[in-house]
Amino acid sequence: xxxxxxxxxxxxxxxxxxxxxxxxxxxxxxxxxxxxxxxxxxxxxxxxxxxxxxxxxxxxxxxxxxxxxxxxxxxxxxxxxxxxxxxxxxxxxxxxxxxxxxxxxxxxxxxxxxxxxxxxxxxxxxxxxxxxxxxxxxxxxxxxxxxxxxxxxxxxxxxxxxxxxxxxxxxxxxxxxxxxxxxxxxxxxxxxxxxxxxxxxxxxxxxxxxxxxxxxxxxxxxxxxxxxxxxxxxxxxxxxxxxxxxxxxxxxxxxxxxxxxxxxxxxxxxxxxxxxxxxxxxxxxxxxxxxxxxxxxxxxxxxxxxxxxxxxxxxxxxxxxxxxxxxxxxxxxxxxxxxxxxxxxxxxxxxxxxxxxxxxxxxxxxxxxxxxxxxxxxxxxxxxxxxxxxxxxxxxxxxxxxxxxxxxxxxxxxxxxxxxxxxxxxxxxxxxxxxxxxxxxxxxxxxxxxxxxxxxxxxxxxxxxxxxxxxxxxxxxxxxxxxxxxxxxxxxxxxxxxxxxxxxxxxxxxxxxxx
Ligand code: NAD
Numbered sequence: 001x002x003x004x005x006x007x008x009x010x011x012x013x014x015x016x017x018x019x020x021x022x023x024x025x026x027x028x029x030x031x032x033x034x035x036x037x038x039x040x041x042x043x044x045x046x047x048x049x050x051x052x053x054x055x056x057x058x059x060x061x062x063x064x065x066x067x068x069x070x071x072x073x074x075x076x077x078x079x080x081x082x083x084x085x086x087x088x089x090x091x092x093x094x095x096x097x098x099x100x101x102x103x104x105x106x107x108x109x110x111x112x113x114x115x116x117x118x119x120x121x122x123x124x125x126x127x128x129x130x131x132x133x134x135x136x137x138x139x140x141x142x143x144x145x146x147x148x149x150x151x152x153x154x155x156x157x158x159x160x161x162x163x164x165x166x167x168x169x170x171x172x173x174x175x176x177x178x179x180x181x182x183x184x185x186x187x188x189x190x191x192x193x194x195x196x197x198x199x200x201x202x203x204x205x206x207x208x209x210x211x212x213x214x215x216x217x218x219x220x221x222x223x224x225x226x227x228x229x230x231x232x233x234x235x236x237x238x239x240x241x242x243x244x245x246x247x248x249x250x251x252x253x254x255x256x257x258x259x260x261x262x263x264x265x266x267x268x269x270x271x272x273x274x275x276x277x278x279x280x281x282x283x284x285x286x287x288x289x290x291x292x293x294x295x296x297x298x299x300x301x302x303x304x305x306x307x308x309x310x311x312x313x314x315x316x317x318x319x320x321x322x323x324x325x326x327x328x329x330x331x332x333x334x335x336x337x338x339x340x341x342x343x344x345x346x347x348x349x350x351x352x353x354x355x356x357x358x359x360x361x362x363x364x365x366x367x368x369x370x371x372x373x374x375x376x377x378x379x380x381x382x383x384x385x386x387x388x389x390x391x392x393x394x395x396x397x398x399x400x401x402x403x404x405x406x407x408x409x410x411x412x413x414x415x416x417x418x419x420x421x422x423x424x425x426x427x428x429x430x431x432x433x434x435x436x437x438x439x440x441x442x443x444x445x446x447x448x449x450x451x452x453x454x455x456x457x458x459x460x461x462x463x464x465x466x467x468x469x470x471x472x473x474x475x476x477x478x479x480x481x482x483x484x485x486x487x488x489x490x491x492x493x494x495x496x497x498x499x500x501x502x503x504x505x506x507x508x509x510x511x512x513x514x515x
Contacts, residue, residue: 039193043162048284050314055102058099058103058154076092080145094151098151102154125464130459130461133459135161136156137208137213138164140166145174156214157191162193163192195261214236219369243367244418247400249282249401270373274420282386300499310353322371324364325368329363329376336356340354359377387416398418417440417441419437436460437450473514476514489503
């Protein structure tokens with residue numbers, strides 16, 4: 001497709017060690033139309049396969065991933081700096097579980113569904129059909145580079161679409177690995193294509209008129225993509241950032257809540273869209289909680305060996321975001337419970353795990369996504385105050401509520417403007433593929449996982465069937481003499497207590513008036 005001189009190469013630097021570990025060829029922007037051409041050609045065949053045939057390919061993909069799980073985990077860890085345990089638990093496992101879920105449910109969810117037909121439409125049958133959209137463009141981020149690319153891909157494929165993936169340029173090795181996995185699973189040519197490169201490549205594909213865009217990434221890029229998609233009325237799902245609150249009431253299981261806050265805030269170095277980014281603790285237990293939290297956080301091991309708890313940051317620019325938020329908060333009077341001020345940080349990509357207090361609700365550290373190992377802790381007095389704090393940002397992806405009082409936990413959960421809420425645990429909704437996943441407010445548009453995650457990639461088509469025996473329908477022309485009959489028909493039909501006799505009399509009269 002292109003001469004060797006034209007090819008741009010991206011150097012892959014392992015964030016945990018700073019070493020250059022590979023070079024990946026960037027996809028030239030002028031190849032975008034060729035990708036779409038191939039994808040459309042492949043769609044012609046792929047879309048005609050039975051769902052069971054498509055899931056047959058997913059089975060092969062799953063087996064290959066099971067066989068090569070250790071190798072894939074190492075690629076993810078090299079590319080992201082996350083510890084191996086997190087690669088396997090939080091990136092590979094959810095992908096495999098999603099494949100399993102789709103294999104088991106796609107047939108039922110995507111096949112023609114019968115819908116009840118009201119009595120007024122007597123003699124007809126109603127159905128919903130799910131028709132694949134065409135070419136789905138998936139654009140994915142670097143923090144869980146496997147699952148956030150593969151789950152939308154396999155969902156779109158199950159529905160009969162062909163897929164183009166543009167993985168994050170920050171983790172191109174995982175992008176290459178995904179390309180390789182699909183290729184070796186034997187998917188028909190052009191059904192799955194992977195384009196490598198940064199935002200220019202992403203932008204070129206976005207304006208290449210796909211039939212659907214599934215984007216996961218920052219609010220900033222999400223808004224750019226939505227604007228571009230609007231020009232061609234391309235439907236989108238946007239899975240964007242979060243600033244997730246964790247609310248701990250005084251009657252919570254304290255030790256569990258402390259461990260959960262530590263894991264929820266610092267897993268993957270805090271680079272999780274659903275991580276606990278704001279901790280609200282009821283004032284009566286605030287001091288005790290902070291003491292336990294500091295102890296727990298200080299016990300974690302940073303590193304990149306097999307037993308480490310927290311790995312490195314992945315993306316150098318993310319360090320600057322965390323630095324800026326922390327500097328601003330400290331300058332305005334916030335206090336470190338544990339961690340270091342940015343001027344004392346080392347040069348490498350391992351950031352100290354930082355807990356901070358005396359923060360105000362209007363600070364960046366509370367209002368803006370940190371996406372790093374930074375946990376501000378704020379005391380609250382009443383349930384209403386905690387809810388107002390939690391709802392007080394532009395985000396609404398996930399939240400957690402901690403209390404032993406079931407009624408209170410459910411009451412508070414219902415009042416949080418959030419795509420998901422976990423009670424007495426953190427983050428875990430994402431692990432149940434049967435639950436919908438997505439954000440409110442600036443955390444995004446749309447849902448995936450669950451039934452919704454398969455159906456969004458299809459046109460939902462309403463179908464009504466009539467046997468076609470009758471010459472005419474009662475509401476067709478001519479209208480002469482029909483008004484009083486319809487008046488009596490609808491009055492009897494929609495009355496609180498249905499008057500069947502009047503209904504039948506007028507219905508028959510209408511049928512007769514058709515002759
Ligand atoms: P990002 O927006 O910088 O990049 C995401 C992807 O978009 C990358 O592949 C990038 O190359 C591409 N891109 C960038 N500019 C583009 C443009 N103009 N047109 C088309 N594509 C473009 O995000 P990131 O830094 O990779 O990821 C971190 C963000 O993702 C965080 O805000 C995080 O909260 C969010 N995120 C959300 C979820 C979720 O499910 N809601 C999950 C993980 C991450």
